Amino acid sequence: MVGKIEVSKTHLLSKTPKKFRITPYAIQMMCYLGQQKVYAEAEEELEILRGIDISAKQIENVCHYYGEKLEEEIQQEITSGGALPQKNDRKRHYAMLDGGMLLTREEKWKEMKLARIFDATEIVSINKNRNYIGESTYVAHLGNHKQFLQKVENHLDDKGEIIFIADGAKWIWKWVEAMYPESTQILDYYHASQHLCQWAEMAIKDEQQKKNWIHTQCLWLLNNGVDTVIENIKQLKVNDTQVRKSRNTLIAYYESNQSRMQYKTYKEHGLMIGSGPIEAAHRHVIQQRMKLSGQRWTIKGAQQIVNLRVAEKSNNWGKVIEIINKAA
Numbered sequence: 058m059v060g061k062i063e064v065s066k067t068h069l070l071s072k073t074p075k076k077f078r079i080t081p082y083a084i085q086m087m088c089y090l091g092q093q094k095v096y097a098e099a100e101e102e103l104e105i106l107r108g109i110d111i112s113a114k115q116i117e118n119v120c121h122y123y124g125e126k127l128e129e130e131i132q133q134e135i136t137s138g139g140a141l142p143q144k145n146d147r148k149r150h151y152a153m154l155d156g157g158m159l160l161t162r163e164e165k166w167k168e169m170k171l172a173r174i175f176d177a178t179e180i181v182s183i184n185k186n187r188n189y190i191g192e193s194t195y196v197a198h199l200g201n202h203k204q205f206l207q208k209v210e211n212h213l214d215d216k217g218e219i220i221f222i223a224d225g226a227k228w229i230w231k232w233v234e235a236m237y238p239e240s241t242q243i244l245d246y247y248h249a250s251q252h253l254c255q256w257a258e259m260a261i262k263d264e265q266q267k268k269n270w271i272h273t274q275c276l277w278l279l280n281n282g283v284d285t286v287i288e289n290i291k292q293l294k295v296n297d298t299q300v301r302k303s304r305n306t307l308i309a310y311y312e313s314n315q316s317r318m319q320y321k322t323y324k325e326h327g328l329m330i331g332s333g334p335i336e337a338a339h340r341h342v343i344q345q346r347m348k349l350s351g352q353r354w355t356i357k358g359a360q361q362i363v364n365l366r367v368a369e370k371s372n373n374w375g376k377v378i379e380i381i382n383k384a385a
Contacts, residue, residue: 081385083109084119085378091120092365095349124361126380127368135207147217149177153335154209154223157343159199160353167356169347169363170205172196173338174212177220180329190334194371195342197363199356202228210236222332224248225310230317244317245332250275253286256307259300260293283318287311342370 086107090099096113103109103116156168172195179191194212198205213219219240223229225248233242254271261267270293277285287308295301311318320330346366347359354362368377 079111081378081381083111084123084381087111087116087119088123088365088377088381089369089374091116092124092346092362092369094346096120120365121358121361123377123380124364125357126384127364127377128360130376130380131208131211131364135211149218149220150213150216151175151177151220151222151329151334152209152213153332153338154221154226154229155332155335155339156226157339159343159347159359161199161359162353162355164356167199169197169199169343169359170202171335171339171343172205172209172212173335174209174216175334188329188333190337192372193334193338194373195338195367197343197367199360199363202232206232213237220328222329222335224332225314227313230314241323241328242317243323243328243330244314246278246318246320246330247332249278249311249314249318252307252310253278253290256290256300256303259297259303260295278318279320281319281321283311283315342366 086103087099090102094102096117099116100111100113103111152172152174154170154172156170158166159169161167173193175190175193179193181189181191183189196208196212198208219237220243221233221237221240222243222245224245230242233240253274257267257271261270274286274289290304290308295304323330343363347354347363365377368374
């Protein structure tokens with residue numbers, strides 16, 4: 058066993074994260090475990106496997122400190138503009154954007170926005186209905202979409218061909234059209250069909266009729282028939298005021314995204330049409346660490362920890378080590 062390292066509960070580390078009287082390697086372990094587990098579990102693991110006696114609070118302080126250092130680096134890159142984009146990478150890249158709610162102390166539930174960017178060659182078919190996505194770059198931000206999109210741009214401006222897949226959020230598509238007008242834009246098929254099913258649940262009472270109607274409309278959607286689906290929705294007789302109001306919302310949603318719903322064409326070109334990879338990313342990047350029972354984050358603290366987590370999940374832990382060594 059590695060020699061036991063004792064750090065008392067009154068050590069400077071437990072009071073301020075500005076100066077750590079501890080080795081860079083120990084800090085690396087604290088940051089790695091702290092972004093992966095709740096701090097009490099990280100404390101226990103360091104004690105059992107490494108013989109290092111460091112409190113959960115000390116691990117928390119270190120993680121927040123270096124998570125903030127990562128945020129400073131990200132903002133510096135955005136401000137400086139980095140290297141001029143060369144656009145010499147002609148590979149096909151996917152960019153998927155979505156949001157999920159996180160419980161915060163200041164604003165209760167607040168949206169954590171997440172992007173997943175990956176090379177199309179990282180897609181491995183497991184079976185007919187399932188793919189495995191290899192190495193990906195993740196971007197996460199707990200705040201307004203403008204700051205989030207600046208972070209995403211930092212990873213996209215050197216890419217050649219980009220395929221965006223997202224839900225119907227207007228701010229996403231407005232940004233894509235302004236910044237990446239030559240990209241391919243795809244409305245996630247599963248969001249599109251889900252909205253249809255939810256409306257049909259309200260509009261059609263007979264179960265068999267509803268099942269048949271939904272099946273038919275989904276076939277039209279998959280065969281570039283969104284215009285037909287819109288007409289079929291309009292022609293379906295409904296009497297309830299709320300159902301009619303919801304129908305107008307659904308039609309407006311489809312009409313504003315028609316150009317992004319040519320699913321047969323996308324599939325013929327070998328493109329994905331669903332946002333499954335970003336849904337999975339929410340689970341293993343955000344939820345597995347940030348949405349555990351009883352957790353309620355400060356906005357700043359959540360961003361700091363998710364910065365560490367994104368670095369690890371993006372196979373960019375070397376950046377964390379570089380920052381730690383620089384401060385040593």
